[in-house]
Amino acid sequence: MRRLVEQERSARGRDRMGERTLAVLVDMLARPGSAAVQSISELAAHNGVDASTLTRLGKRLGFDGFTPLQDVFRRHVSDTQPFYSAHVNELVTRQDKGAADTLQHLAQSECQKVLAVAGTLNQETLDRAVSMLVEARHVHVLALRGTYALSHFFGTFLSTMRASVTILGGPAFQLAEDLARIQPGDLLVAMTYRPYTREVVKAVNLAKAEGIPVLSLTDAGSAIEVSGAAGTTIVVDQPYYFDSMLPHYFAAEALLMAVLRKLGPKALQTTRRREAFVKAMEVEIK
Incomplete structure (x- = not known):
């Protein structure tokens, strides 16, 4: 994927990946632990884009959407980093927004995940x-x-x-x-x-x-x-x-x-x- 980033940066024309979409991919590669565990909404908010941008990124890379792309990062983290310490490190290193903001963020994140699951249950x-x-x-x-x-x-x-x-x-x-x-x-x-x-x-x-x-x-x-x-x-x-x-x-x-x-x-x-x-x-x- 890092080679793809370099290719996209040097590409020209309409087929080139958009700057914001490319920035999301660069961020995910720089923070594979976060990319593996954060929800699509959390990653979108971190990068200042809509969740649909991550869905388009997944399709651009040849996947059905964002979830299969995230699964690549999950497998990578599972193979190269201890799951629990990687996740705890992500939580610890997040910017401290204060107790009230943290609770609100957790509530919103969990609600979004529940709604996402409700939409995928067959x-x-x-x-x-x-x-x-x-x-x-x-x-x-x-x-x-x-x-x-x-x-x-x-x-x-x-x-x-x-x-x-x-x-x-x-x-x-x-x-x-x-x-x-x-x-x-x-x-x-x-x-x-x-x-x-x-x-x-x-x-x-x-x-x-x-x-x-x-x-x-x-x-x-x-x-x-x-x-x-x-x-x-x-x-x-x-x-x-x-x-x-x-x-x-x-x-x-x-x-x-x-x-x-x-x-x-x-x-x-x-x-x-x-x-x-x-x-x-x-x-x-x-």
Whole structure:
């Protein structure tokens, strides 16, 4: 890409890349960590251009749009820089705008990412995912490390709507035993985002080898992306880190809402039965 920048700078005529578009590319090459993790809106604001400029840049470079171009930077950062320290460094080195401005920026950034995900969720894919979640004999939900909270959220609320839901990846490294309990007719829901957790990738590969369908929640081009007879994938192509988690929870919420609508009165029966046990155990304090 650096050679391309030099070529564009020396080019003449109508086919030459616009100055502002070229400036965006130069900035991305100078700050690959930021280019890998910031949203299209954040990168556009940093460069003083519209988000459409980044979309045009991606297409100019032969991609379908901005997301595939950003994926090149993500892979580069993943291969050359530790993901977490690169991301933290980006947050630390941002210009300090004060606490109030920082909170406002975070809120706006997360809202933009949620809207971006809402616009990319495919209804046909969602419908298939919902059918898999409703029809499976038993649903096993797996995520580890930072995404374990997401799997616990999803599995906990799914279990209020339907029976036979298990959250995998508990203490004592029992994952192999957990996977061995998955039977034909079951469903494995797997979650991991770049940089991927090796155990989750292995679990998905084992499930596929055993003929167990997989519903994966991950990013584009992921190591656990599945299709066809192997299952389906809900893509949330946003970095997963503490300052960028709402889009992933939004996708999980959208799935749960769709499952609830699909189950209808059956979900209500399951919820009431669960409430009865909670009341009998005096779990909640009012």
